[in-house]
Amino acid sequence: MDYVLAPSDVVWNKIDNPRVPGVGFAFSESVIDEDYTGVYSAQLGLIGPGGSSKPHRDPYNHAFYFVKGTGSVHIGQQTWDLEPGTIVKIPRGEVHGFENTGDEDLVFLVVYDPPYVAGSRFEKK
Template sequence: MDYVLNPKDISWHRLEKPGFPGIGFEFSESVVDADYTSVYSVQLSKIGPGGKSKLHRDPYNHAFYVTAGSGSVRIGKDSWDVEVGSVIKIPSGEIHGFSNTGDTDLEFVVIYDPPYVAGTDPVQTLEN
């Protein structure tokens, strides 16, 4: 198990494949996963300027902590502006989507409950 990950050790994966609900969206591999706990998992994510995640719903709870940039999040029918320090909670099955409204990357820590590995569970996209 790696106890410390430095930024240069993190591999980023652009997720712009058919059916994926994002434009300009990148995720790290899990930085906290089954080698540490089976209760939750953690990834890092970023959306480039002008990028977004399309409205979608996921089959798990997840929470975001914004570490850089600014943007907006829609959850259900409501929208909020987000900035560094914002905490966003998305319950399982809730419709949501993010947009980067700034001119730098919108970066956040994502905590999944139960644990999740990107690309392993179906995500229901609700817009083109």
């Protein structure tokens, strides 16, 4: 098990899907998964400048912690601004979407409950 993951160790996997999650996305492989815990899992995510996701629902709870950049999140009919330090909780089944409103990457940590493990749907960035 790796105890420390430096930013230079992160391998970003590009996802440009006009449906879900959207355009300009990249995710890491799981950074916390069953080799550490079976209670939750976590990934790093990135939305490039101008990138966004269409409103969608997911079958699991997930929470986002924003590390870098600015953006907005839409949950149901409400919209909130995002900046570093913002935490967003999305309950399973809730319609939501994100957009990067800034000039730099919007970088975030996603925590999934129950655990979610990304498949091989990625293209290396």
